[in-house]
Amino acid sequence: MSSTSQDRDRDHLHPLFRAPFEQWLAAVQAWSKSRGIVPLAYETFRTAERQAYLYASGRTRPGPVITYTLDSAHELGVAGDWVPLVGGKQSWDVGLYNEIYAAVPPGAFGLETLDFERPHVQLRGVNGPNFNVSASVWAAVHGLRANVIVGSRWPVAAAPAPAVPDQRRRVFLRGAGKNGKNVLMTPPAAEYGGLMLTRLPTGQMQIGPLIQTIHEDGALGFERAE
Numbered sequence: 001m002s003s004t005s006q007d008r009d010r011d012h013l014h015p016l017f018r019a020p021f022e023q024w025l026a027a028v029q030a031w032s033k034s035r036g037i038v039p040l041a042y043e044t045f046r047t048a049e050r051q052a053y054l055y056a057s058g059r060t061r062p063g064p065v066i067t068y069t070l071d072s073a074h075e076l077g078v079a080g081d082w083v084p085l086v087g088g089k090q091s092w093d094v095g096l097y098n099e100i101y102a103a104v105p106p107g108a109f110g111l112e113t114l115d116f117e118r119p120h121v122q123l124r125g126v127n128g129p130n131f132n133v134s135a136s137v138w139a140a141v142h143g144l145r146a147n148v149i150v151g152s153r154w155p156v157a158a159a160p161a162p163a164v165p166d167q168r169r170r171v172f173l174r175g176a177g178k179n180g181k182n183v184l185m186t187p188p189a190a191e192y193g194g195l196m197l198t199r200l201p202t203g204q205m206q207i208g209p210l211i212q213t214i215h216e217d218g219a220l221g222f223e224r225a226e
Contacts, residue, residue, distance in 0.1 A: 003049035011151055012045035014077035014144070017111075017123045018152035021080055024109040024121070031104050036087060037096075042119075043081040046074035048147045068116075073135045075146040079122035094118055 010018065021041075028039045046054075051072050058065035073079035083090045084100060097118040106113055112124045114131070126138050139146060189198040195208040204211050 003047045004053040005050070006043050007045050007047075007050070008042055010041060010044055010080075011153065012077060012149045013080065013152050014150045015152040015156075017078040017080070018154060019156065020109040020111055020123070021121065022154050024104065024106055024111055025082070027104045027109070028100060032084070032100065037100075038085040038088075039082055039100075040085050040090070041080050041082045043074070045077045045149055046072060046147075048075060051075055069135075071135050071146075073122040073126045076126070076135060076139050076144050077150055078126055078144075079120060081119045082121065083119055092119075 010022070013021065025039050025041065032039070051067070051070055051074065054066045055070050057063040057067075074081075083092065084096055085091070086096075101113060101118075106121055107124065110124050111121050112126075114120045114122075126135050127133050128138070136146060138144075144150075189196060196206075198206045200206055200211070
């Protein structure tokens, strides 16, 4: 791929934008499914060379004016261009864009659109509240560098589920509670009867210099700590 080629790889989007963009596209897909409309993200990250190439259209090379800036949110990976496919064909109908934006507002997902460029969706606030701030200013404030692919993955990997404690290894401190009631030892360590009790990652309990093991049959085993 040359530096001026169109990039459709969503993995090249910045994670700040990737997550809300994917969620919004999924919502558009759900809303438009019965209408036979499929949202297609057709351009994501841009190099400086690609942005300059598009900017030259209608200015220094033949063609329509495509973009108004050489400082685009695409170069930060926080913008994407998309088009609705109707019957498998691209539709650039402004009325259809407006209908979709009204039905599934990008703002509800932390995104924003440009009135003069309907296919474009970007992270909210990149050009300031009045769209009069350079994307490079926003990037400097947020510590982002233009034309550098940070990259992202979707869906985001879920955090591992917390380990379920082995109930057979619960330890009660006899008579340590109010009115002499037994108390379940919940912290990883506690002092009881002049000895330090510590839960080990193995599920064993170290009691002073001894390590206690509760075997499968319920029997107790003790060994001296190294």
